[in-house]
Amino acid sequence: MSILPFLAAGWILLAGIYGMVTSRNLVHAVGCLAVAQSSTYVLLLGVGFRRGGTAPVFSDIPTRTPVVDPVVQALVLTDIVVGTTVTALLLSLVIQIRKRTGTVDPEDLTELRG
């Protein structure tokens, strides 16, 4: 198995984290969280990849055909559902913050400190 998917996943994670750290817009920050999450898709699909394997759907192929790992695909599907829920909830919080404070810049939210 190639090391490339691991490096790519690491890179995407770091890019997402960098975006969150430097973000001046909460919508952008939540977007960066989604970017960081997509590193998990790349890693999981990379782990389950098998050279020459096809999609693990046995309706029209013989059962001896080599296929990629279906477990990680189930994990990625679950992961996508979880991620969508989180992103949707966080974005709705951002909308409310914009309505109540008139800003989406995290640096302007300074009520909680010390």
Add this chain to the structure above:
Amino acid sequence: MPSTADLLPLPVAVPLAGAAVLVLAGRLLPRTATDILATAWAALETALLCLLWARAGDGRVVSWAGGWTIHDGHSVGIVLVGDRLGIGLALLVSVLVAAVLVYSWRYFEEPPAGHGGTFPALLLLFEAGMCGFALTGDLFDAFVFFELMGVVAYALTGYRIEDPRPLHGALTFGVVNSLAAYCSLLGIGLLYARTGELGMAQTGAALAGHRTDALVVTAFVLVMASMLVKSAAVPFHFWLPDAHAVAPTPVCMLMSGVMVELGVYGTLRIYLTVFAGPGGVPAAAFTHTLAVLGALTALTGAVMCWQQRHLKRLLAFSTIGHVGLWLLGLSLLRPQDTAGAALYITGHAGVKAALFGLTGVLLDRHGSVDEYGLFGRGRDSRAAGALFVAGGLALAGLPPFGTALGKAVAEHAAAERAGWLPALYVLVSALTGGAVLRAALRVFYGAGVVPEPSHSDVETSGDAEEPEVRDPQRPVPRTMTAVPALLLLGALAVGVWPGVGRALGSAARTFGDHAGYLADVQGTAAPALTTALPSTDWTLTGVLLGVLSTALAAVLAACAVWRPDRRFAAARGARTLAAWGDRRLVLPLRRLHSGLLGDYVTWLTVGLAALLIALAAQT
């Protein structure tokens, strides 16, 4: 009567179904009926977990969802594994959820028509996530349950969407926790790449075929990320005070009482089942790293707790201080350490939930949780004041509260490893208990002088809170003081009734048994346990140390409230020293708690990198 294994999925399924029913029922039934239905549902869950606790005994209950059992050590099915510690934690969750439901019967203003069931439904959903997390034996399921309880907790934190502060706290909480959860999923992916398994025990067994290398250590640190963030270990703790300061009081009771503790539980459960065997992370490396992390957390939490004037933040930092003590104790990995931490957590859950509940009474009456602004204004709430003082004393470790017994057992066990460790326990208990007593003296008894408002730029005051109830004329609902009183009685019972200690002692021994867990999951005969049953009785040293920390807490609180006269040289010296420490050490520490999302994410990354380096250097 169904078998015990068949009952095991029910603690997850029952509250999930309850949440769905309540959302529907809230549209049709009046509010009282919805509340009664929710409480009945929570009582059913508690009864179910009591039955499971009784039936589990000293063994483990293993349940394979859908009959996809293990074959030749390999599995694709999903497994739930309940031992007494996991079931006990789920039981604690369900008891607290029931208490919180009763507490909030009359707490909120009338919910919008047609949505009366939203809040109790969210609480039940929260319960389902927490119970599932306590009972799962599968790494990926642990991630899913973690996110389930996380998402519901974010929603509950930001429940009062008309106020900007809860939104801010909930957003920080959500981003930091979810990022950590995704890190964990990366770690789970790496483990799957090495072993081809997702079950905790199976992964642990498969790791044995390979030496410990960079992949295992990286996977360990990544998997631990979400557990350490949830348990608020320094430097992953920044979200916790922000979220606790703004969440509705009933939600604080649950978050501080059990949710954070689930992170502590998860840290140990995953280490013991997955990484404790050959090919995992050596015990010495784990102990050293987690003990340092625990000590750091305990000190930071205690120091920051003392600095707070926002009562909810004060209680939140005290939770961080205690989490540090538990992590420190659990890092030593012996049954007596685990038993001490388990007792401590059980007692603490009652005490901390009670204290938050009483803070809710203040918020209800005065629309403020500011120690300075509330000076003397709680005089007419006598019962709440007395209970608050009792809670502060219990937090400081006054025997015979459960917190004191847990502290005594943990101290005794820790002293066998290093003689100075009990001093840390005493210091942290005294500082956190002292801070609560100080607040109680000022708020409920108007003791000492009116504190001068500080002009520090790093402070959350807690005045001008949105009152969570809109009608200041009505009397405080009786349930709001009755529930904290019952919770404190529960914490007392944990210390007084020897059955609790004995059961948790034997549960702790089972919990630490790596080989037995694997054998039970694989359905093979488990090797007999050779470790001795830990003793959880009161000892003279334990009682004396408990009294010592309580006395220290009382002295600290008294010194803060009635400032010692300047004429005494000793008092002058102490003040100069305190002012220096405040400027040089405490202020920079407080500045780190900036409330900025970017800073918190940076600390998460730095913390993970530091853990990775520390563990890689030791393996």
